Amino acid sequence: AEIAVIGLGYIGLPTAIMFANSGFNVTGYEIRREVVEKLNSGNAHIVEPEINELLLKALKNGKLRATSNPEDIKNKDIYIICVQTPLKEDKTPNLEYLESAVKTVAKSMKKGSLVIIESTVPPLTTVRMAELIESLTGFKAGKDFYMVHAPERVMPGRIFKELVYNSRILGGITKESADLAEILYRAFVKGQIFKTDSTTSEMVKLMENTFRDVNIALANEFAFLAHQYKINIFEAIELANTHPRVKIHIPGIGVGGHCLPKDPYLLLSSAKEDFGLIKKAREINESMPLMAKDLLFEAFKMINLPPEEAVVTVLGLAYKGNSDDTRNSPAYVFIEVIQDDVKEVRSYDPYVNGTHKTLEEAVKDSDAIVIATDHSQFTGLNWEELGKLMRNKIIVDGRHIIDKPPKGFIFRGIGRGEY
Numbered sequence: 001a002e003i004a005v006i007g008l009g010y011i012g013l014p015t016a017i018m019f020a021n022s023g024f025n026v027t028g029y030e031i032r033r034e035v036v037e038k039l040n041s042g043n044a045h046i047v048e049p050e051i052n053e054l055l056l057k058a059l060k061n062g063k064l065r066a067t068s069n070p071e072d073i074k075n076k077d078i079y080i081i082c083v084q085t086p087l088k089e090d091k092t093p094n095l096e097y098l099e100s101a102v103k104t105v106a107k108s109m110k111k112g113s114l115v116i117i118e119s120t121v122p123p124l125t126t127v128r129m130a131e132l133i134e135s136l137t138g139f140k141a142g143k144d145f146y147m148v149h150a151p152e153r154v155m156p157g158r159i160f161k162e163l164v165y166n167s168r169i170l171g172g173i174t175k176e177s178a179d180l181a182e183i184l185y186r187a188f189v190k191g192q193i194f195k196t197d198s199t200t201s202e203m204v205k206l207m208e209n210t211f212r213d214v215n216i217a218l219a220n221e222f223a224f225l226a227h228q229y230k231i232n233i234f235e236a237i238e239l240a241n242t243h244p245r246v247k248i249h250i251p252g253i254g255v256g257g258h259c260l261p262k263d264p265y266l267l268l269s270s271a272k273e274d275f276g277l278i279k280k281a282r283e284i285n286e287s288m289p290l291m292a293k294d295l296l297f298e299a300f301k302m303i304n305l306p307p308e309e310a311v312v313t314v315l316g317l318a319y320k321g322n323s324d325d326t327r328n329s330p331a332y333v334f335i336e337v338i339q340d341d342v343k344e345v346r347s348y349d350p351y352v353n354g355t356h357k358t359l360e361e362a363v364k365d366s367d368a369i370v371i372a373t374d375h376s377q378f379t380g381l382n383w384e385e386l387g388k389l390m391r392n393k394i395i396v397d398g399r400h401i402i403d404k405p406p407k408g409f410i411f412r413g414i415g416r417g418e419y
């Protein structure tokens, strides 16, 4: 069967590569021409273990080709849509990329095509997109074409493993649609495959990330309380988690990435009413950079340092540890909320370009270090040595990198109320 993958980003490209290396003829459609050129010459535009080797293999075998020309994806048997579904300024879903991809597919497809949406979408979207295709083609959904929502569930950094071993949800607009998609994904999926209707699978995907977001918000609220009761929340969480049915998440400076900050809003967006819990959790998580700011300014006060004279070094810009991904990273939100109040904000990240190339340069003569990402490189640092380079010695730990506060420092940390 011939496959077209629409959108060659973090999900589309690995998916296209997997199908190509499973023997399918895959055409990857991407509107960014520079990405298409790069890919066809064997260079992936995203960082992910194994991606370049697997891409080269697919290209060498003639199984994969990228294109910006819609003519190249005419009359395919299968269309897999992997475009982004971001939020607008007002936090409502921006479905313009999805709609434009669906319109491109409607112009290209034939009778009998299977159309799959892998993008995370608000509940009811797949059914609506099937109606859009019906209106543009005159085809009847479930009879002249098949449609499925097949949400991706992979974690950046582990994509090629998780594509194979994670279990998968396939939500068909008809049972036959889901059955066809199951045959397709079995080409490389070794995990379990569960079939359902498309609105259920849309909910499942959004519930997974909302579950994580709400749980992190709860941990963050516990951390907030720990400062008032003067205890170390990490000790308390460890003890609570010895209960067989309790698994508290990790509090921190914020929740970033492409999914967790937006999916709870997508989940609510098709509903007329809700209870408010999910929105409140988002508010809590979005406010965490401000909590880090309060801790920093509390430390300034202790040494009578006027904030407008302070030089602050942020360690870590990526949204999570050992990653170069900065999408919605709380580190940038933190920088934004302090930069007008302090003299200078510097940054250092081993995977991302910050203001300084080395850690030593970044901390030299600065007054405070704020840890915003849990890179493994930051765990074993010799803080006392680094402290010698600094003008004042303040550390604000936003990611629980430091367990025992280093000597000679004023130490503040999210959830560390025991000082």
Ligand code: SAJ
Binding pocket: 152, 153, 154, 155, 156, 208, 209, 212, 216, 249, 250, 251, 252, 253, 254, 255, 256, 257, 258, 259, 260, 319, 320, 321
């Ligand atoms: N974080 C915390 N405390 C925690 C866990 C995470 O503050 O206890 C923060 C992280 O530092 C980071 C953010 O949350 O800033 C998100 O990180 P993450 O590791 O939770 O998730 P992502 O965004 O990398 O990937 C998630 C995954 N979803 C779930 O674990 C339910 C992944 O499986 C999904 O495929 C992905 O979203 C997606 O694409 O939807």
